[in-house]
Amino acid sequence: MHMANELLSLPVAGGTLAIAGGVLGLICRKAKQVITSEKLALMGILGAFVFAAQMVNFRLPAMPGTSGHMVGAVLLAIILGPHAAAIVMSSVIIVQCLIFQDGGLLALGCNIINMAIVPTYVGYYLYRIVTAKQFSNLRTYIGVMLACLIGIEMGAVLVPIETSLSGVLMVPFSTFLATMIGVHFLVGLVESLITVTVLAYIQQVRPDIVADNLQGKIRLSKRAVLTTFVVFTIIIGAGLSLLASGMPDGLEWSYAERPDQPNFKPVVSNNDSRIAVVDKLQSKYSLMPDYSVRSDGEDKKIQALAGWRSFAGIFGSITTMVIIWLTAWILRRNNPKTVAV
Amino acid sequence: MHHAHIDKFAYQDSPVHRLDARVKFIAAVIFTAVVISLPRTSFAILFCYAIGPFVILVLGRIPLKFVFKHILLVSPFVLILALSCPLYDKTPVKIAFGPSVFQTTVGWERCCTICGKFVVTMLALIALVSTTRFSNLLAGLGKLGVPKLLIIQLGFLYRYIFVLIDTAQHILRARTGRTFRNLGVKQEMKIASAMLGSLFIRSIDTAERINIAMHGRGFNGNWRTISRLKISNNDYIFGVLFSVFVISLYFFAVPVLN
Amino acid sequence: MAKAIEIKRFSYKYPDGTIALSDINLSIEEKQKVVLIGPNGAGKSTLMLAMAGFAKGEGEIIVNGLKVEKKNLKKIRTVIGCCFENPDDQLFMPTLFDDVAFGPLNMGFNTEQVKIRVAQALRTVGMEAMAEKAPHHLSAGQKRAAAIATVLSMSPDIIALDEPDGSLDPRNREKLVALLKNLPQTLIIATCNMNFAAAIGDRAVLVDKGRIIADGEAKEIMFDTKLMAEYGLEMPAMVNDTSEL
Numbered sequence: 001m002h003m004a005n006e007l008l009s010l011p012v013a014g015g016t017l018a019i020a021g022g023v024l025g026l027i028c029r030k031a032k033q034v035i036t037s038e039k040l041a042l043m044g045i046l047g048a049f050v051f052a053a054q055m056v057n058f059r060l061p062a063m064p065g066t067s068g069h070m071v072g073a074v075l076l077a078i079i080l081g082p083h084a085a086a087i088v089m090s091s092v093i094i095v096q097c098l099i100f101q102d103g104g105l106l107a108l109g110c111n112i113i114n115m116a117i118v119p120t121y122v123g124y125y126l127y128r129i130v131t132a133k134q135f136s137n138l139r140t141y142i143g144v145m146l147a148c149l150i151g152i153e154m155g156a157v158l159v160p161i162e163t164s165l166s167g168v169l170m171v172p173f174s175t176f177l178a179t180m181i182g183v184h185f186l187v188g189l190v191e192s193l194i195t196v197t198v199l200a201y202i203q204q205v206r207p208d209i210v211a212d213n214l215q216g217k218i219r220l221s222k223r224a225v226l227t228t229f230v231v232f233t234i235i236i237g238a239g240l241s242l243l244a245s246g247m248p249d250g251l252e253w254s255y256a257e258r259p260d261q262p263n264f265k266p267v268v269s270n271n272d273s274r275i276a277v278v279d280k281l282q283s284k285y286s287l288m289p290d291y292s293v294r295s296d297g298e299d300k301k302i303q304a305l306a307g308w309r310s311f312a313g314i315f316g317s318i319t320t321m322v323i324i325w326l327t328a329w330i331l332r333r334n335n336p337k338t339v340a341v
Numbered sequence: 342m343h344h345a346h347i348d349k350f351a352y353q354d355s356p357v358h359r360l361d362a363r364v365k366f367i368a369a370v371i372f373t374a375v376v377i378s379l380p381r382t383s384f385a386i387l388f389c390y391a392i393g394p395f396v397i398l399v400l401g402r403i404p405l406k407f408v409f410k411h412i413l414l415v416s417p418f419v420l421i422l423a424l425s426c427p428l429y430d431k432t433p434v435k436i437a438f439g440p441s442v443f444q445t446t447v448g449w450e451r452c453c454t455i456c457g458k459f460v461v462t463m464l465a466l467i468a469l470v471s472t473t474r475f476s477n478l479l480a481g482l483g484k485l486g487v488p489k490l491l492i493i494q495l496g497f498l499y500r501y502i503f504v505l506i507d508t509a510q511h512i513l514r515a516r517t518g519r520t521f522r523n524l525g526v527k528q529e530m531k532i533a534s535a536m537l538g539s540l541f542i543r544s545i546d547t548a549e550r551i552n553i554a555m556h557g558r559g560f561n562g563n564w565r566t567i568s569r570l571k572i573s574n575n576d577y578i579f580g581v582l583f584s585v586f587v588i589s590l591y592f593f594a595v596p597v598l599n
Numbered sequence: 600m601a602k603a604i605e606i607k608r609f610s611y612k613y614p615d616g617t618i619a620l621s622d623i624n625l626s627i628e629e630k631q632k633v634v635l636i637g638p639n640g641a642g643k644s645t646l647m648l649a650m651a652g653f654a655k656g657e658g659e660i661i662v663n664g665l666k667v668e669k670k671n672l673k674k675i676r677t678v679i680g681c682c683f684e685n686p687d688d689q690l691f692m693p694t695l696f697d698d699v700a701f702g703p704l705n706m707g708f709n710t711e712q713v714k715i716r717v718a719q720a721l722r723t724v725g726m727e728a729m730a731e732k733a734p735h736h737l738s739a740g741q742k743r744a745a746a747i748a749t750v751l752s753m754s755p756d757i758i759a760l761d762e763p764d765g766s767l768d769p770r771n772r773e774k775l776v777a778l779l780k781n782l783p784q785t786l787i788i789a790t791c792n793m794n795f796a797a798a799i800g801d802r803a804v805l806v807d808k809g810r811i812i813a814d815g816e817a818k819e820i821m822f823d824t825k826l827m828a829e830y831g832l833e834m835p836a837m838v839n840d841t842s843e844l
Contacts, residue, residue, distance in 0.1 A: 004419045006458040010378040028488035035490070037562035038552055041691065044497020045548040051502045052509035052544075053537050070537060091494040095502065099348060099475065101415050101466050105373050168455065169422065170429035170448060194534055201538030208614075209545055311438055313385035321395045328399045352736065474731065476693035496693045503735040504687050550688035553653050557681045558753065559673065559705035566697055567710055569731075 002096070003111050003159065005104030009166035016162065017109030023117055024090055031083040039084065046076055047088040051095075071187070073119035074127070074147045075195045079209065082124040089116035110162050114155040123151030141196060148192035149185070156184035350403050350471040356575065357401040357472045362481030364576045368583045369469040373462045375587055384450070386590070387457040393586050394464035401472040408471075412463045423455040475499050480568050493564055501547070508543060512536050603629045603757050603785040604650060604662055604679075611649055611656030611809075619645045620656065620809045627785065627802075629756070634800030634817060635789040638831050642809040643789035644684065647759045650787070651681045663756055677706055679757040680750030684765060686742035690734040695726065695745050698734070702753035720752035724778060740771030744778070757785040764795040797821050797835035805830060 005013070035043070050072035076085035090112045096102040103111045130143035160176040163169045169176070202209055351358070357365075376390055398408060427448035434450060436443045470478070476496070483492045516532060604627040611620040620642050627633050635643045648654040652667045652675055660667040663678045680702075683689055692698040699720050703713045721727045724744040734742060743763060750758055763779070764772050776798045779786060790796050796803060800817040807830050813820050820826065827834050 002418060004422075004459060005373055005377045005462045006419060006455045007422065008377065010374055013374070013377065024491065025488055028490040031490060037555075037560065040493060040564075041497065041551040041555060042545070042548040044494055044691075045501055045505070045544045045551070047494060047498040048501035048505040049541055049544040051498070052505035052540060055506060055509045055513065087491060087494055091491060091498050094491075094495060095498050097466075098470055098478065099499065099502075101411060101463060101470070104462055105370060105466050105469075106377060106462075168451075170426045170451065172429065193530060194537065197530065197534035198537045198541060201534060202541060205538065206542055206545065209542075310385035314388045317388035317392055320392055324392075324396055324399050325405070328402075332402075348733075349736065352732065474694070474733070476697065476731075476733065479693060496697075497691065499693050500691055500734060501687075547688060550683060550685070551691045553648070554681075554683060554689050554691065555701075557651055557653070557676055558702035558749065559676050560701070561673070561705065563705075565704040566692075567700055567704070567713060569696070 002103035003107040003114070003162065005106045007163050007166060007168050008107055008110065009168060010106075012162055012166040013106040013109065015109075016113055017106065020090075020109040020112040020117065024087070024112065027083050027086050027117075031087060034081065034083055039080070043080060043084050043088050046080065047092050047095075050076065050089070050092050070194050070198075071115075071119070071152060071191050073116070074123035074144065074151055074191070075198060077120040077124035077147070077151075078127060078144070078195075078199065082121050085120040085124070086117050089120055092116070110158070114158045114162075118155040118158065119151035122154050123147035126150055144196050144199065145192040148195050149188035152188040152191055153181060153184050156180045156187075348470070348475060350401070350407070351474045353402055353472075355401045355472070357397050357468075359573075359575065360472075360579050361570055361572050361576045362473050362477040363485055363570065364572070364580060365469050365473055366478065366481055366485070368579070369465050372465045372583075372587065376458055376461050376465070379454075379458065384454055384457055387454070387461050389590055391461050391464060393583075394461070394468040397468040397472060398464065401468070403467070403471045408464065408467050411467060412460060415463070416459065419455065419459045423452040423459075426451040426455065477570065480566070480570050484568065484570065489564065504547070505540070505544060509540055512540060601629045602661070602664075603627050603631070604660070604787070606650075606661075607659045609649060609656055609658030609660055611645060611654050618809055619654075620649065623658070623809075623811060625804065625811060625814070627787065629785055630783070631802055632780075632786040632800055633788070633802045633804060634796040635787065635804050635806055636791065636793065636796050636821070636832060637806035637812075639791060641806045643806050644761050645809075646806065647681060647761055647787065647789060650757075650759060651676060651679050677702075677753055678755055679759060680753055680755035681759045682746050682750050682761065682763065684762040686739075686746040687734070689746040689749055690742060693733055694730070695721070695732050695734065695737075695748075696730040698745065699730075699748050699752045702749060706753060716752045716754070720748040723751055723782075724748045725774075739766050740768070740774065743767060743771070743775060747778070751782075755784065757787065758782065759787040759789075761789045762791070763788060764790055764792050791832065793821055793827070793833050793835045805832075 008016075050070075053070045053072055073085065073089050076088055079085075080088065093103065093111050093116055094108065097105065097108055097111070124147065127143040127147040130146060131139050157177065157180060160171075160173055160180055163171075163176070164173045372390075372393060376387070379386060379390075398405065427446060430446060430448035430451065432447040434445060434447050436445055436450065473481075476499075479492050479495055479499070482495075483489065513536075516536065604625070606623050606625040609620060609623040610618070613619050623646065635646065637643055645654055649656060650660060650662060650667070652660075652669075652672045662675050665671045665675055665678070667675060690698045692701060696717060699717045700713050703716045708716065717730070718727065721730055724747055726741060726744055726748060729737065729741065729745070734745065737745060747758075747760070747763070760779075763775060767775060772795060776795065779788070779799050786799070788796070788799060797817060803813075803815065803817040803820040804811055805813040805820060805826070812830065813823075813826060821835050824834065
């Protein structure tokens, strides 16, 4: 659910960047006291682990033809504690942006809040609350489940909030919200199952790693899984699972969602007052005035002139780029230099 | 595309590669901010703005095929999202383009602008990261006030994602090699979590060995590096050219196109 | 000759109780080139870790006259440079320069001194042109050389290398042999490749199951057919000609 630049307005992007930056700064200062020099390398490697773990995909239960992968935020939070985990997840998201160009530069703030800060803290404290009094199989199990589910859900809910504040998207807020919640319910469910099984595996093989935060023995028994499935199936309901089938990725699906009713009326249309307010706000902050021609019965002549201008703008730019490229190509051909790779 | 080569172009040499990481980073942020704040109906101006990162890419000898392939790779998300616009806003609008006038809807107009902005900001981001070594970018970000702890984490991450992705690929290959038939979901989940678990434990072991290597080289908790960043005359020239480009488009191109 | 390393009745158990080293007695003289040979899991790596103070056990280890204990660790780690089996563990910084500079910076040298040391170390291993490269862009042989540079930059008196020949092709191995033979420091190399061991070592120490089985002139031990067969080691294919001269 990487947010892109284009879905955000400048004030929202700037605001979330400032919030994410401020929170991260605070966490880093706070974490300095908690993080020993021994933990530095561990945190770095676990960040890389999250990256690699996202490559290990598996088929999702209940939805044939789809595959999911791990998110990892809650797993890290349980093993490293929330501060360190938030830093690690943030660094994962920054690297995803700066090396793999996944998520925009200005959307970094949103992405860090949605996918690093919220899931780790919400997940960790939920887990601690459930397991506060004592550790038991059931409590640990429920704790991890809730942590993954709600942690991811809370992050996902922020996406429609941020986009609707920006006013770029036209998907009605309620539709968007409902689909995000629905889809991420499944994502969270898978995440929780994976997190529990991975934790159980680690506890079995290397109990020393999880000793502090995971007492007792966690085991994914057949009955527990079955019960979970029954409970969640009831909650999800048949409708959601029907909608969800056959879609390759939870997030993409939620954006592509649309009501296929013939009498559908856009809830938020261009004339909607909310959009108008946002537009007004946006044009206040944006550097460029509107230039494109709208069909409000304008003079045909002006229209034609504007048409030629935008034509010139586009083709002029393309020509410029082609000339630049050709020049570079010719120069390089005449003067072949070895390119150090 | 092999993952280890995703950043190979950053290790080339060209005048743009030699620019200071901080200058390029700030320029990319300002550029992206300007582009996303363009009103949703301004499509033609996006082409003008595209010239900027395009010049950087060409000067930096970044193959355009790589750039567009990469944009395509990360685009499905925005693409699907943009395509939802026409479904929700069917307000008719006339777009004049050259000699002809098109009848379309605001939704489509928005869709095109979102995609256009996506491509242009992506060009800028790729221009930044494929002409700047990540280590320099990190040093630059550190100088710009990003907390040291985060910088250290990013450094480790950059160093070890490639190592661990390799490991993950080996594990995955082993799975493909041994899976002959369609397993049940339960079995599949079991295998996946065993793979993730063993990947996790390998990561922990790696971390322990790195720890030993760090302390073996006298590390005592105080992280020190030497910054090799230097602002040169070329950086000032770039800064001036960049400002002229962005501002002149604002004062010159916008009224002309309007 | 002065003693570089002196190990007296050293024993070490893993946290789970398995005995890794038992009753090790070993003394290594300065400038000696010692190869630790033995099958996998014999305890060679643990022995090296113990020398650098990473494995606390019973008995005594003295490095350059300093007893290995907590208060001396900082000093000891500048005296003995350890390079572990997998260069990916040794090269943990985003660039080669940062990696090679890591040790000297921790030793408290100033920027100029560090730069000189980095340049020297990289020149010694023939990688001066690669300083700004990221480790994941290096080949296996280059990574190995780079890992050695990270300890050379600290100019230690003793260099301990764990399986430095692992995953190297013959040509890179030859280069490594040439590099190691020319290092003036005391060298301790753990390996299970006997050709490699024979090419470098003056002295060989055969380790198995945490004990020292044999210790002596490298060639004597490695050409002892019976001994080598008993511990599942191959004999060196031939005596390295240059080492005879």
